[in-house]
Amino acid sequence: MSMASSGIWHITYLDMTIRILVALLLGGLIGFEREVNNHAAGFRTHILVCIGSATIMLLSIYGFGDFAKELNVRMDPARLAAQVITGIGFLGAGAIIRTGSYVSGLTTAASIWVVAAIGLCVGAGFYYGAALVTFLVLVSLFIFNKWEKYLLRKFRKHEMSIEIYDRPGLLGELVEKLSEQGIQISKMSVQPNDEKEERKRTVLVRFNVKVPQADRMVRAIDYITAFEEVLSIELPAFSGYSKAASS
Structure with a gap:
């Protein structure tokens, strides 16, 4: 394995810091909307989920870079990210509450799940995808929420x-x-x-x-x-x- 190819498994401290801060910002934007509307998982929860997912993504890609030069070692950047997608469901399930026939917390659970995906994107350096998804989530939570209440209440x-x-x-x-x-x-x-x-x-x-x-x-x-x-x-x-x- 050449030095050029092995370099992809390493990241500078500055780039790592930027990715964690971007995850904090994007997760905080979505968490702020949940906090304003008094939902179970709010500002801090979404920030923690997003930066935690970004950290796990960084660990999955770069945390084992020292082993990339070893013979018979095959690197898989998605191995830990896949576990985040599976495990985040337990946190989201805790936000779901059923009262009679009415179920609340589904949107908050979904926002936690998508914030984890945003964190993984930021951790992998996929900034455009993370920013686009954050924008669409905010549109869904702010604008579509009002549209839904206005048009569907009578149905x-x-x-x-x-x-x-x-x-x-x-x-x-x-x-x-x-x-x-x-x-x-x-x-x-x-x-x-x-x-x-x-x-x-x-x-x-x-x-x-x-x-x-x-x-x-x-x-x-x-x-x-x-x-x-x-x-x-x-x-x-x-x-x-x-x-x-x-x-």
Whole structure:
């Protein structure tokens, strides 16, 4: 093996420092958006994932450069990078939370996974690919997120749970308040709440609803909580909304 070919397995301290700092910057940009929106994995988590992936990529390519000159040694720069892609799924899974039929944290888990890919790109010196992916991720998180909420809100069904004291006619009054605000109910279930020991019997009512506008849902919730028999309302799709009715 010639000296020229063996030189590809070595990197200067300056170049290594630049790659780590670029990974910190790109990971921080995506993590900042997650932090602003109060997600489980935020600014520091994304930075750590990105620079960690870049470091592993650097180690995979250059960490064993001293062995490149040895006979019968074959270098594989992707050997450690492949383990990052597999292992990062465990970290992403920790950000996923399920509440009833509503699942949150999928976007954050995906952002962690793509930040790991960005870090690997930076570690390999693939700056253009890393910068392009970072730009597209930010567009997806900032712009597509608003577009999705604006256009798809009326097509999606959300689960709404209301805990109430069992009173004849109350359920019909709640449905009427929702209908007045243009909220469509596609499915409803009622089950006794055996977890609490109350003098009055309580039930848990679950609705699958379509919400045309967020402000209408807010008004409907205000009307519903005005009932003395309503104990609490939960609407996880609205950023984990939970409200206890005042007694």
